[in-house]
Amino acid sequence: MPQADLDRSVFRAIADPTRRAILDRLRQGPAPVNELAAAFSQSRPAISKHLRVLRELRVVSEQKHGRERLYRLEPAELKNVADWILPYRDFWQASLGNLKSYLENE
Amino acid sequence: MPQADLDRSVFRAIADPTRRAILDRLRQGPAPVNELAAAFSQSRPAISKHLRVLRELRVVSEQKHGRERLYRLEPAELKNVADWILPYRDFWQASLGNLKSYLENE
DNA sequence: ATAATACGTAACCAAGTGGATACGTATTAT
DNA sequence: ATAATACGTATCCACTTGGTTACGTATTAT
Numbered sequence: 001m002p003q004a005d006l007d008r009s010v011f012r013a014i015a016d017p018t019r020r021a022i023l024d025r026l027r028q029g030p031a032p033v034n035e036l037a038a039a040f041s042q043s044r045p046a047i048s049k050h051l052r053v054l055r056e057l058r059v060v061s062e063q064k065h066g067r068e069r070l071y072r073l074e075p076a077e078l079k080n081v082a083d084w085i086l087p088y089r090d091f092w093q094a095s096l097g098n099l100k101s102y103l104e105n106e
Numbered sequence: 107m108p109q110a111d112l113d114r115s116v117f118r119a120i121a122d123p124t125r126r127a128i129l130d131r132l133r134q135g136p137a138p139v140n141e142l143a144a145a146f147s148q149s150r151p152a153i154s155k156h157l158r159v160l161r162e163l164r165v166v167s168e169q170k171h172g173r174e175r176l177y178r179l180e181p182a183e184l185k186n187v188a189d190w191i192l193p194y195r196d197f198w199q200a201s202l203g204n205l206k207s208y209l210e211n212e
Numbered sequence: 213a214t215a216a217t218a219c220g221t222a223a224c225c226a227a228g229t230g231g232a233t234a235c236g237t238a239t240t241a242t
Numbered sequence: 243a244t245a246a247t248a249c250g251t252a253t254c255c256a257c258t259t260g261g262t263t264a265c266g267t268a269t270t271a272t
Contacts, residue, residue: 006227006228007121007122007123009123011120011121011123011126012121014117014190015113015117015118015121016113016229016230017113017115017117018230020117020190023194027193027194027197032248032249033248033249033250034247034248034249042230042231042232043231043232043233044248044249044250045231045232045233045234045249045250045251046230046231046232048249048250048251049229049230049231049250049251050230051250052250052251064238066239066240066248067238067239067240067247067248067249068239068247068248068249069248069249069250073194073197075194075197075198076198078191078194078197078198079198081187081191082188082191082194082195084120084126085184085187085188085191087133088129088133088179088181088184088188089188091133091179091181091184092181092182092184092185112257112258122259122260124260138218138219139218139219139220140217140218140219148260148261148262149261149262149263150218150219150220151219151220151221151261151262151263152260152261152262154219154220154221155220155221155259155260155261156260158220158221170268172218172269172270173217173218173219173268173269173270174217174218174219174269175218175219175220213272214271214272215270215271215272216269216270216271216272217268217269217270217271218267218268218269218270219266219267219268219269220265220266220267220268221264221265221266221267222263222264222265222266223262223263223264223265224261224262224263224264225260225261225262226259226260226261226262227258227259227260227261228257228258228259228260229256229257229258229259230255230256230257230258231254231255231256231257232253232254232255233252233253233254234251234252234253234254235250235251235252235253236249236250236251236252237248237249237250237251238247238248238249238250239246239247239248239249240245240246240247240248241244241245241246241247242243242244242245242246
């Protein structure tokens with residue numbers, strides 16, 4: 001069999017470090033493509049492709065503004081990540097708790 | 107240029123849906139490989155490869171137990187995901203707040 | 213001792229990914 | 243009108259990924 005059907009979830013969007021950095025930047029407010037590209041020592045088309053992925057997975061939105069395109073953070077899909085990670089919280093809290101009591105009993 | 111240096115973060119570990127499912131399963135307790143493989147309509151070696159990725163990124167640990175290898179969830183690295191997503195929480199809460207007041211004012 | 217079980221790994225392959233350069237188009241500046 | 247700017251897209255390429263089958267090895271069962 002060639003390959004299973006692709007993962008089109010938000011997890012793919014945040015799998016790439018450049019895309020995560022773009023999202024981090026957009027937390028400070030919308031930005032045009034050139035400003036984003038300037039920060040990442042990659043060609044502008046490369047950033048455009050990353051933005052396309054983020055757009056298609058609905059993590060950002062695009063708004064034409066003159067000849068610029070302002071990209072804006074769309075946090076709704078990211079909530080899925082938080083929701084997925086949530087039940088694991090108990091586990092690392094338990095681990096830290098064990099470590100704490102271990103240290104306290106030495 | 108061929109490719110940038112690879113992302114070896116936990117985000118890569120959770121990028122694949124099969125690997126996320128494995129982690130979800132391991133939340134209920136450690137499991138041997140065969141049990142994991144039985145659940146995913148993939149060959150056992152495929153699951154072994156996924157487990158290797160999870161192992162190398164320290165999201166699971168392996169423990170030999172007779173001829174079985176028990177895989178166990180190691181939540182510490184997953185905390186990085188929760189930490190990364192945390193500042194975005196404000197954004198989707200703001201969005202939901204806006205939606206709420208929008209609906210209330212109609 | 214021999215067979216069966218539970219794995220990991222090697223080799224291979226199709227498809228996906230992330231990058232670059234080249235080019236086209238809409239908008240603004242001159 | 244012409245040039246410059248700010249993009250998106252097409253094409254190409256090396257590398258990665260995720261799957262398979264074939265095989266080797268340690269452990270347990272007979």
